[in-house]
Amino acid sequence: MEHLDKLEAQSIYILREAYANFKNLCMLWSIGKDSTVMLWLARKAFFGHVPFPLVHIDTHYKIPEMIRFRDQIALDWGLTMVIGQNEEALAAGMGPGRGRLTCCTALKTRALKQTLDGTGPRYRIQPDGSYAPDTDREPYTGVIVGARGDEEGSRSKERYFSPRTKENDWQLDDQPPELWNQFKTDFAPGTHIRIHPLLDWSEINIWEYIAREGMPITSLYYDTGSGRRYRSLGCAPCTGDVASTASNPFEIIEELRNTNIAERSGRAQDQEDPHALERLRRDGYM
Amino acid sequence: MPMNLTTFEAPAREQLSLVIVGHVDHGKSTLVGRMLADTGSIDPGRLARVKAICERQGKRFEYAFLLDALEAEQAQGITIDAARCFFHGEQRDYILIDAPGHIEFLKNMISGAARAEAAILLIDAEEGVQENSRRHGYLLSLLGIRQVVVAVNKMDRIGYDQAVFDRVEREYRDFLGQISVTPAAFIPVSALEGGNVVTRSAPMPWYQGPTILQAMERFEKEAEPADQPLRFPVQDVYKFNRAGDARRIIAGRITSGTLRTGDEVVFLPSGKKTRIKTIEAFNADALPGTAQAGQSVGVTMTEQIYASRGDVMCHPDRPLQVSNRLRVNLVWLGRAALRAGQVYKLKLGTFSGLCEVERFIEVIDASALRDSGHEDRVERHEVAEVVLRLRDPIACDLSHEFADTGRFVLVDGYDMAGGGIIREVLSAGEKKGPVRWTSEVGSIDRRLRETRQGHRAVVVALHEDLEGTAESLAAAIEESLWTAGRHVFRLRFEAVDVIQPRPGELNLRTACFGRVAALANAGQVVLATIPFAASVTQQDVLRLPGLESVPCAQVRFRGDRDDALDWVLDPAHGERELHEEVRRRLDPLLALGS
Numbered sequence: 001m002e003h004l005d006k007l008e009a010q011s012i013y014i015l016r017e018a019y020a021n022f023k024n025l026c027m028l029w030s031i032g033k034d035s036t037v038m039l040w041l042a043r044k045a046f047f048g049h050v051p052f053p054l055v056h057i058d059t060h061y062k063i064p065e066m067i068r069f070r071d072q073i074a075l076d077w078g079l080t081m082v083i084g085q086n087e088e089a090l091a092a093g094m095g096p097g098r099g100r101l102t103c104c105t106a107l108k109t110r111a112l113k114q115t116l117d118g119t120g121p122r123y124r125i126q127p128d129g130s131y132a133p134d135t136d137r138e139p140y141t142g143v144i145v146g147a148r149g150d151e152e153g154s155r156s157k158e159r160y161f162s163p164r165t166k167e168n169d170w171q172l173d174d175q176p177p178e179l180w181n182q183f184k185t186d187f188a189p190g191t192h193i194r195i196h197p198l199l200d201w202s203e204i205n206i207w208e209y210i211a212r213e214g215m216p217i218t219s220l221y222y223d224t225g226s227g228r229r230y231r232s233l234g235c236a237p238c239t240g241d242v243a244s245t246a247s248n249p250f251e252i253i254e255e256l257r258n259t260n261i262a263e264r265s266g267r268a269q270d271q272e273d274p275h276a277l278e279r280l281r282r283d284g285y286m
Numbered sequence: 287m288p289m290n291l292t293t294f295e296a297p298a299r300e301q302l303s304l305v306i307v308g309h310v311d312h313g314k315s316t317l318v319g320r321m322l323a324d325t326g327s328i329d330p331g332r333l334a335r336v337k338a339i340c341e342r343q344g345k346r347f348e349y350a351f352l353l354d355a356l357e358a359e360q361a362q363g364i365t366i367d368a369a370r371c372f373f374h375g376e377q378r379d380y381i382l383i384d385a386p387g388h389i390e391f392l393k394n395m396i397s398g399a400a401r402a403e404a405a406i407l408l409i410d411a412e413e414g415v416q417e418n419s420r421r422h423g424y425l426l427s428l429l430g431i432r433q434v435v436v437a438v439n440k441m442d443r444i445g446y447d448q449a450v451f452d453r454v455e456r457e458y459r460d461f462l463g464q465i466s467v468t469p470a471a472f473i474p475v476s477a478l479e480g481g482n483v484v485t486r487s488a489p490m491p492w493y494q495g496p497t498i499l500q501a502m503e504r505f506e507k508e509a510e511p512a513d514q515p516l517r518f519p520v521q522d523v524y525k526f527n528r529a530g531d532a533r534r535i536i537a538g539r540i541t542s543g544t545l546r547t548g549d550e551v552v553f554l555p556s557g558k559k560t561r562i563k564t565i566e567a568f569n570a571d572a573l574p575g576t577a578q579a580g581q582s583v584g585v586t587m588t589e590q591i592y593a594s595r596g597d598v599m600c601h602p603d604r605p606l607q608v609s610n611r612l613r614v615n616l617v618w619l620g621r622a623a624l625r626a627g628q629v630y631k632l633k634l635g636t637f638s639g640l641c642e643v644e645r646f647i648e649v650i651d652a653s654a655l656r657d658s659g660h661e662d663r664v665e666r667h668e669v670a671e672v673v674l675r676l677r678d679p680i681a682c683d684l685s686h687e688f689a690d691t692g693r694f695v696l697v698d699g700y701d702m703a704g705g706g707i708i709r710e711v712l713s714a715g716e717k718k719g720p721v722r723w724t725s726e727v728g729s730i731d732r733r734l735r736e737t738r739q740g741h742r743a744v745v746v747a748l749h750e751d752l753e754g755t756a757e758s759l760a761a762a763i764e765e766s767l768w769t770a771g772r773h774v775f776r777l778r779f780e781a782v783d784v785i786q787p788r789p790g791e792l793n794l795r796t797a798c799f800g801r802v803a804a805l806a807n808a809g810q811v812v813l814a815t816i817p818f819a820a821s822v823t824q825q826d827v828l829r830l831p832g833l834e835s836v837p838c839a840q841v842r843f844r845g846d847r848d849d850a851l852d853w854v855l856d857p858a859h860g861e862r863e864l865h866e867e868v869r870r871r872l873d874p875l876l877a878l879g880s
Binding site for chain 1: 619
């Protein structure tokens with residue numbers, strides 16, 4: 001088997017294990033390349049269907065093209081799209097001006113926590129593409145996340161199935177053992193499990209797969225004439241683009257083979273402190 | 287200028303996963319950090335940043351810091367969890383798994399090593415063979431990792447002395463020989479200076495063998511066993527009715543062998559036979575005619591036989607063994623010791639079932655390869671040979687013939703507490719539950735009660751496989767039956783079967799089943815909601831003791847089988863419709879003489 005086929009088979013296996021073991025399951029979709037590949041893998045795993053909701057945390061500062069792409073794909077593929085937002089913090093004027101990590105904590109970490117446990121607002125897509133309050137307020141006990149092991153140090157220590165406490169904490173120094181594709185599917189009430197189907201994928205594998213499958217991806221990753229493109233997507237104020245003329249997956253693969261600049265170098269929040277992302281992740285950040 | 291897509295070739299490179307193991311502080315992270323730095327695999331920005339942080343904090347820069355990313359790890363100077371990093375070699379790519387050497391983090395070492403295809407075992411030349419050098423060597427053999435290279439590190443600390451190197455090699459080769467591990471090479475290394483890691487070490491001209499990198503390039507990629515007998519553990523059965531999809535797809539990952547359209551197949555342990563009608567695919571021009579080991583696929587059958595998660599599909603001429611007694615080797619990681627009389631959950635492939643230890647054959651201390659001195663339990667970090675007895679039969683193989691269907695893990699409470707391999711499948715023993723209580727009932731039996739009350743007793747198991755639905759449906763049925771003058775009793779099972787009963791305490795799972803049986807024998811219509819993913823299966827309910835002639839209906843929202851006693855409801859229906867449908871099917875069962 002080719003390497004990409006192996007990665008695909010393992011990710012599909014993990015997605016099916018998640019579906020078989022968790023009743024209240026959801027998948028986080030950030031609209032970025034990784035979680036879009038993960039969504040595509042789910043359609044493969046379930047033969048064209050996605051039998052659980054897709055959850056997007058809308059910080060209100062996302063690049064508008066991301067929102068357009070999200071709603072288009074959600075309608076085209078018949079997804080159960082659910083949006084969460086920290087409306088309280090936004091009403092109180094939260095934004096990157098208050099400090100990047102403060103903003104991330106409020107609009108991402110906090111918003112995610114209350115969307116997952118059902119205490120915050122959830123909006124569900126309607127057949128006409130609009131959003132209405134979601135009647136389902138059950139906490140999600142299984143949360144599928146597109147984290148990759150090569151992104152950053154603390155992510156390389158993740159499990160495929162990784163338990164989180166009631167407070168969303170990741171207990172790094174006491175992770176469960178994981179062997180032979182046997183995952184942690186037993187968990188105490190109130191806690192939940194994060195599921196990581198893409199742990200073994202590298203950034204270049206993601207693009208190789210996008211190219212092979214001919215699957216759609218937001219155009220923000222491609223240069224459309226300005227000589228610049230995004231390599232990693234986040235909120236508009238805190239995500240920098242990079243100088244590049246790559247305008248399709250093949251050119252991006254070529255470019256990645258000749259660089260050793262870190263993928264998240266355009267993400268401002270990582271630069272503030274060497275352990276910034278680990279702390280964010282321990283607190284529940286994706 | 288867009289590229290010519292038809293001539294673009296982007297084969298993803300071969301990838302080998304390699305674990306670095308050994309005693310604490312023998313230099314595993316340093317070796318990996320050095321390898322990354324010397325092959326230019328590290329973002330120079332990251333290297334500069336880590337160096338700057340060290341300077342700012344007044345610490346000496348260490349290559350290990352490149353791997354030991356967690357705050358606690360850098361503060362304590364040890365690796366806590368296995369880290370993976372990607373490394374580009376000449377011929378192929380590597381995932382290097384840096385496993386912790388500290389005994390407290392043995393479960394993390396095992397998690398890291400279980401993903402690897404080859405291993406580098408590191409030994410400190412100065413300290414020599416230590417406790418975890420032996421323990422890790424033993425575990426590699428238990429985990430089935432056959433390709434091993436031993437690096438004798440810190441040669442710079444002992445003046446690059448060949449005599450010391452030879453002594454360590456002799457001692458460790460001897461130990462590994464006892465557990466049938468034959469290393470491909472012993473390499474003297476200075477990870478700190480980079481000697482014999484990527485480049486040759488000038489102070490050790492006496493060593494002519496491969497460097498670490500060269501030894502890595504010589505490891506062989508293990509091929510998927512496509513030419514072996516077929517093993518297809520059933521992961522799930524899909525029928526996405528709601529989306530207008532009528533296919534009934536049996537999904538799973540082939541762990542061995544090759545599957546073809548038209549093949550006759552058998553499902554074990556049930557023994558049911560059918561043929562493969564199609565191999566399904568998404569985003570493909572045509573359906574594939576074959577599928578082989580390693581692939582996650584889905585198939586449809588010519589006849590709709592009942593198969594479920596935990597069954598294994600194979601060809602009739604090369605079946606798995608079926609039994610409920612297994613002789614196994616295992617390593618125990620649980621905080622509480624493995625003991626007889628306690629109930630554990632055994633997971634093998636997609637199978638999950640309850641088991642207990644029937645007999646301890648041998649309990650050994652893997653750090654010294656000697657008897658542990660006790661034979662009634664297995665303590666944390668010990669390895670043992672035991673006989674396990676399962677509550678229900680399992681389809682499995684011997685681990686040396688089929689890796690994936692020959693190894694298992696044990697779950698204690700909520701936590702995975704051990705893993706092991708099957709050495710022998712023993713003849714099936716008498717089926718015994720963990721609790722052996724019996725009771726006698728009075729002379730007014732169920733039939734008499736049913737005649738007097740004018741309706742039969744029925745058990746309805748409502749599976750909570752769709753959020754919130756089963757519970758409210760059960761409540762509505764209870765109310766309407768009660769209003770209609772029926773004798774009805776509703777209860778909800780809790781998923782407590784995985785929690786250990788304390789000695790002397792009744793097993794809660796047995797207690798739940800016992801209540802259902804008692805209520806039904808008292809003539810009641812019993813509505814039992816059953817939590818999803820609890821290890822309560824349909825068979826459990828159907829085989830409730832003492833209920834042989836009471837109809838037991840299943841109500842589910844997911845699944846495919848729909849017959850007189852197995853009702854799959856459409857979750858798109860509203861509560862009223864669901865209630866009416868259940869009553870429509872339940873009422874005939876209540877009639878006397880039915």
